[in-house]
Amino acid sequence: MIPHQLTLKNFLSYREATLNFQGLHTACICGPNGAGKSSLLEAIAWSIWGNSRVATEDDIIRAGEKEARVDFIFQTNQHIYRVIRSRQRGQSAALEFQMATSEMPDNYTARDLVDRLAFRSLTERGVRATQEKIIEHVKLDYDTFVNSSYLRQGRADEFMLKRPSERKQVLARLLRLDRYDELSERSKERSRQAKANEQVLEQSLEAIAHQLQDRAEIGDRLAQVEAQIAEAQAAQQRDRDRLAQLQTRQLQRQNWQNQLKNCRQRDHQLAGDCDRLQGDLSLTERRLHELDALLQQADEISAGYAEFEQLQKREESEAAKFHAYQDAQHRRSQLQQELRDYLSSLETQLASARANYDSLEERKAELHESLDRLPEVESAIAQLQAARDRLATLDELKERVTPAIARRQELQTQLDRLQARLTARLEEISGQIHRLQSEVQTSQVLRETALEVGYQIEELEKKRVYQQRVREKGLERRHFMERLQAHQRDYETQLAELDRKIEMLQVPDAICPLCDRPLDEHHWDLVVHKHGKEQQEIIDRLWVIREQLAVSDREIQILRDEYRQLDRQLADYDRLRERRGSLQAQLEQADDRRSRLEQLEIERQQLERSIASGDYGGELTLELEQLDRAIAQLNYNDRDHALAFNEEKRWRWAEIKQGQLQQARRELENLQQRQPELQRQIAELETALTREREDSDLDRELQQLERSIAAIAYDRREHQALREALQQARLWEPRMAQLQQARQRQPELADRSRELSERLQGRSRDRQAIVAQIEQLQHQLAETPDATEEIDNISRQIERSNAQLQQQFGTQGRLQQQQQHLDRLQQTYEQKQRDLADAKRQLRVYQELATAFGKNGIQALTIENVLPQLEAETNQILARLSGNQLHVQFVTQRVGKSRRKSAKKNPKLIDTLDILIADARGTRPYETYSGGEAFRINFSIRLALARLLAQRSGTALQMLIVDEGFGTQDNQGCDRLIAAINAIAPEFACILAVTHMPQFKEAFQSRIEVRKTEKGSQLSLSF
Structure with missing residues (x-):
């Protein structure tokens, strides 16, 4: 792993820092104690594996910050990777893994490296899956890293302090021998699968062989069923031929029956048609007779219809007069109503004007009465002004005292809040103390439980050791049985050879089986006696071997039962170890709670003293006292202020009354101005009312309308008599319509009568032909007997034979399927025999591979080959x-301790990885060496291990980190350490040494200076 760039944000003592490793081959990280040197290296381990030296995960976040972040770019296995790990306080961590898709630039700075490299995300769903992805690419876990290339502060002797078996495991992981464990487990798993497959195949072959025993019987039964089927099919065919003949004859008879039925239906239909046609003909002739009678009254109907038309014209003329008379009457009613409405409106206006005049006189009297109280109101106004002057003085005083009162309330509120916070904190601490006390009380139970679980684990570990011994003994018995079986085969071969030789001696003139010479009687007896004695000795030996095999078999069975029983007893071993770890973690938490409880007790006592004495206010209490004195000097009283306000409010009515009197004076002036106008309006309305009553336009229009009504001359009784005559004459109108319709339909009905007569004659002829056909069909049916019963009997016979035949077919199908199944079983049996042989071969191969890939196979051989180097x-x-003063020796096997006497003769060797250290005074334990000597030993082993791994093609550790440990060395020891580091420097891409010693850091040309500032730890490079 070659580092390129490390970026920190809020990690431990660093706020923000970036370290560019370009040009750093062998460098020293120096600075005073506590500056953050080790934190810089912890960031590398935390970014890749998520492990650090802090107690809780949130402790890696800088104090006062909410999130920590580490961005690390490095190169391994010819690829450049980037790991970004961050954590927010109180939340889970976030992890991102990337791989560069572009080449590393030749020259780069910390600022442009990320910009000049293109990365592809390899992040999985979830932090755990991403972590496994990182380890898969880096090919190095955290334990291997800290036990090889990272000599952590205070943990340089971690490899030495591990148990011998754990040292071997660490060395195996570094050499990537754990892949052989995986191959061994896979071989064992496939061996178990092959064993299970072998057992399944054997059971399957046994079952198939049992099924194949019925194959011959099924063939005989199949031939018998096929013969029965052929006989039943022949009998069924004869019944089917007879049934076909009867069905043909019966079908002809059914056709005649159907024809007879159709003819009878046709005859019934024709009879119905004849009856219907006869009825239609009678109805048509009757209707034709009625039309002829109506045509004979044509003259009378025409005269009556002419009189009806004259009366209709006279009624229309009278109706026009009626409508004109009605319109005139309606207009007269409207004019009369308009005249009445206008006169009523004038009377209403006159009454309203007179009422307003009377109301005005009353209001003038009321206003004169109100204006008489003017002196009383003026006196009250003077009292109001005095009250307002007093209130203004108190308002000014209130404005001066109000800020002081508000500040006092604010200070009192702050003191109350402070007291409430202290009280709430006291209650919170009391609750935490109560909870922690209850949790601490359970720590003793946890400790006892942990001890009990530890005792159980020790007992189970003893049983595991005993189980291993049982397994070894079982393997020993198995090997012994294999040797016995080999001897048994040899003795059986020898016994067979002796039997053959004895048989050769029974032949007359037998020759010697050894020298091929003829034997006389004496020599024949000697040879026979000798062969018989050898035969008996071999038989005796075979009996002994068989007894030993039986005994060994029973012993192996007993060992297997004991092994399975121990296996069941050890089923809870892993669970108990997990429980022990959980209990230990809970005990550590209980210790933390106990220390936390002591701190909370101290804080609670301090809070109780502060609340009881009231000294928590400080400057706020002093300011509050000063404000109280200032408020007392102002001598402001809310009661006096309230009395002054009520006094001003009590005389406020005078101001309102004064406004009302001024409004009354203005209103009186307005009323005096309106009085002449109302008098003039009343006089005009009285004059208009008199004029409208004596002579108006509406009255003259009514007189003209009366004259028009008289000129119309409409008589209601004459009009009513005309209507009655018209109603009587209206009867001739439908008669005239009937006459016209009769003239049109009379020719049509005559033609319809002739047509119906002809159709009735045709239906009668058709009916006579149908009757003749019916007689012929009845004669044919009488000559052909009904065969329904015989057909049913033959059909039932065919159905019974068909059912029997289907049963036989089913039996035949089942037997054929069974026969085909047995044929396939025979093929399967042969295939499974081949599969069984293949499974046995695979079982032997995988058993040998499991042994070869196991701890005692390739892994042990590899470690044995690596340890000398x-x-x-x-x-x-x-x-x-050490100046050639110390020497280290690795021991991979030692003699085990045993109380048995046989063990002293044949001591048992135990696999281990002990480290023996020798100096001028001899071989001594590692613990007896001084701090400087111990560090040199640890440093030599770790450097040698890193150098060895760098030379191998497995996990290439291209970075070496040495964190402190130099303080235990004198000047000469420091020079030797520097010389050792420089000697192995060409084999590593980057070597970082951490120290605070000035004489040591001067030996390095490249230095990373770390200093502690108020803004966090800061970095600077010097070359």
Whole structure:
């Protein structure tokens, strides 16, 4: 990993800072303690992995800020990546991962690097998925990083302090041997799948073989059913031929029946037609007779219709006179109403004028009475002016005292709010203390629970160790059984060879099986006796081996049961470990709560003292006292102000009354001016009313209209008699219409009568022909008997035979399906046999691969090959740092402790990764070395490990970070450390050393100066 640019915002002690790594190969990050040197490197680890040294995640945010953000651009595996991680206080973190799609520019600054590079987003949905994506591309997790290329402050000995097994795991991850664990697990999984597949195939083959036993029986049953089907089909065909003959004859008979039915229907229809035509003919002749009678009265009807027309003309003339008479009468009524309305209007106006004159006289009297109170009102006005002067004085005093009162209220409000805040804070702290006390009380229960869980985990770990021993013993028994089985096969081969030789000796003139020479009786007995003795010895050995196999098999079965029982007992192991971790976290939180509780108790006591003494006001209380003295000096009283205001209000009526009197004086003058006008208006209305009553235009128009009504000469009784005569003569009008219609329809009815007579004769002839056809069909039906019953019998017989045949067809189909199924089963059986052989072969292959990829296979071999090189590199660096005084040795196996006597003869070796350190006084534990020596040892191992990984093709650690630790070295030790760093510098792209020692930082040409300011930590580069 090669860094290019790091941008910080509100991260730990940094407010805003950008570090450009261009030109920094071997650099020193220097500055005083607490300036933020380690925070700069923590930002790199936090941006990529989200891990840091802070206790809670919000602690990485600078104090007083709400959000922290780190933007890191780096190069790894020939690709340039950008990671942006941010976090808001009280919320979850945000993570963005990008990859550059353009080449890195040759020369760039911190400002234009992001602009000159084009990035493509690799961010997944969710922070966890994005984090896994980053680790996938970087190919390095956090633990491996801090145990190899990052010597963190105070944690340089982290690799050394790990357990031997954990050291081996860290080394395996660095060497990317964990992929072999994955391959081993995949091989085991496929081995289990192959084993399960083998068992499934064996069970399937057994089931198929059981089904194939019925194959011959099903073939015989199928042949028998096919013969029965052929016989039933022949009998059914004979019944079908007979049924076809009967159905043909029956169909002919049904046709004759249908024809007979149709003929009878036709006869009934023709009879109905004849009856209908006869009725129509009679009706037509009767109607023709009526028309002839009406035509004979034609002269009488014509004379009556002429008289009706004359009376109609006279009635129209009288109706015109009636309409003119009505119009004249209506106009006379209108004129009379207009005359009455006009006279009524004049009378109303005259009455209104007289009423207004009387009201004016009354109002003048009222105004004279009001004006008599003028002296009393003037005296009240003087009292009102005095009250207003007093009120103005008090208003001015109020304006001076009001700001002081408002400020006093404001100060009192602030003091009340301050007291309320202190009281609320006291209540809040009391609630928190109560809650924390209840939570702290449960810490003892948590501690006891954690101890109990720890005891359970220890017991389960012992059982895990015992389970491993059971497994090893089972494997040992399995290998022993395999050796016994191999011996058994050898003995069985030897026994078969001896049986063959003994059989050869039973032949007359047998020859020696060894030398091929003829045997006499004595030698034959010797050879037979010798072979028989060897045969018995082999049989005895076979019995011993079989007994041992049976015993071993039982032992393996017992071990399997015990292993499964232990496996069930260990089912809660992971859950208990998780619970222990959760309980430990809860205990740590309980400790935090206890310290928080003490702080809250102190704060509560301080608040209670402040509230009880009232000293929380400070300057506000002093200002309040000064305002109280100033208000007292002004001697302002709200009561006096209110009394003065009421006094002014009490005499305010005089001002209103004065205005009313002035208004009354003006109104009186107006009334005196209106009085002559009203007198003149009354006189004019009386004159007009007299004139309209004696002579007017409407009266003259009424007289002219009376003369026009007399000239019309309309007589109502004569008009009514004319109407009655016209009504009687109106009867001739429909008679005249009937006469005209009769003249038109008489020829049509004559033609209709002739047509009906001809159609009736034709229907009679058709009916006679139908009757003859009916007689012929009845004769044919009598000669052909009905075969319905016989047809039904044969049909039922065919249905029964068809049902039986369908059953036989169903049986045949089932047998054929079974036979086809068995044929397919036979093919499947053969295929599964081949699959079973393939599954057994795969099982052997994956079992061998699982063993090869396991911890004791390729991984152990790789570590064994790497450790000598790591040991040599470590000793080379350590020799330079210690002046050839210290030496390191890596031990991968040691003898296990055991109480058994057999273990002393054959000691058991345990895989480990112990580190032995030797000096001039011999080999000593790591803990006995001083701080400077311990740091040199740790530094040598970490540098050697980083150098080794940089040389390998796996995870290439191109950056080395050394954070502090130099304070434990003397001047000579510092020079040796610098020389060691410079020696390995060409193998790394960037080496950063963090220190606050002036003599150490002067040894580096490139320096990153960090200083603490009021605006946060600041960076500066020097080359």
